[in-house]
Amino acid sequence: MECIVCGHSTAAGLTAWHRTCPACHYESAALPPTINDAAVHLQVDEAERETGLKAIRVANFQTIIDYAARLATPGAQRLLDVGAAHGWFLEVARKRFQVLGMEPDTTVASRTAARGLPVRNGYFPDALEADERFDVIVFNDVIEHIPDIRAALAACRERLYPGGILILNLPNSRGFFYQLSKLLARLGWRAPFDRLWQKGLPSPHVHYFQADNLTALVGQQGMELKLRAELPSVRAAGLLERLRCAGQGTPFSNYLQYAAIMLSIPLLRLFPSDIVVCAYRKPDA
Template structure:
């Protein structure tokens, strides 16, 4: 596949977990597996590789996500560092796929030799300008065939990659023996996702569409849970070795995060942010909307 093929690609109709055919879901673009719990979409992934699209306010998005992502990334990096050892006592190598602003690279620098990959030209260039080792392009195209890592991380990325199986198989080619693949992604078992499904069934699909990021250049094409992640990993000769959760929102930055989508009016963003801020204490004790699946090679 060329970079452009990867930038514009539509997910198929076969479940990547149990390999059965998908059936229509709650929206024309929504698909559910006829056998297992996997959910997917036929939404078109059209990544803005040139950084010229005006759908997302990147400055607002960065402001909205900064505190949450940095807090989550510090906790996740510490967890990974406790698990990972490199051969020969060398510093383990960590690859961050879709590294965006480079926050996880910064969190990982004390413990790892880090490298990021980012297809959005403007975002990649901004990270490089801050002194971070980032290659512009797509995984695994921008890697040399011989490059290997002790950890490959997908922070809010794998759910946007249509051919999820091919991505994990590529990880196996670039993973050191005993290495880890970290998948940090939205979970279909989370309370916010379940609420959006209920609202969609009642004829109010706005929150459901928002969680799938419908209308954005890189929408979600997968919603995973423990069982589907285990099955998809199995097809790539990997298994889920550990699972953890992370907070999905904080009151600070929430308005900016919603307003990053330029199609959302300010008044609506303020209302949604207010409701979620009030609900945030309860959300912390309900099923988490973000899960981290830690994968290793079988055996």
């Protein structure tokens, strides 16, 4: 199999479904999506996920909106959020932009729309009108789920106004936790590695990038890198809440984990974060 970024032959990875490119370090997974499959849906308690993840994600979303406002052309208004899920990004983004969200999961989309957020049920770009264009398009933890990523990136270029900005927020294959999960998988404990790929969830990851190979792929669409940054994958805010709703733990073990993670936050800053954000600009002409 050829690498989708550089065309080099890919090599077998750590599992039967995992492959890596020895030249550019792009990683792929042959994990089938099961979105809108009711049986898998029952495994994911959306309400629990909502409370647990919100604090850290909203903090990162504010940073992303600040990037978008800084990089977009003066007077930029229209922002498209692909894979809007619960609408948390829309809630932050609509303070600055005129927003539209797109969400393929019918149940999630209708719940988000019921909260008064402008979200459309469907896939990007098929669910857009023929003439719809945007100043900013954002993918938050979405692009790594899309099998035909080249087609999605080509559609981004087509759907942006000249000078428009594409922002990709995604897992970083250089990240500390991902690297640790690979080490553990090599030692025989595969659960953390499977989990970071979201194996068995409705829409697993099919790509793992870092900023350089992602930029090479997006560059093939004639888009120019304007900003690359890492965002914290662990924040103090909301951490205790997150541990509580993740689960099975007693209050004592939750506090113990909380203390251990709080102590490790300064140490984690020494390593690459597991979240990378890149912003690209469509040329003017």
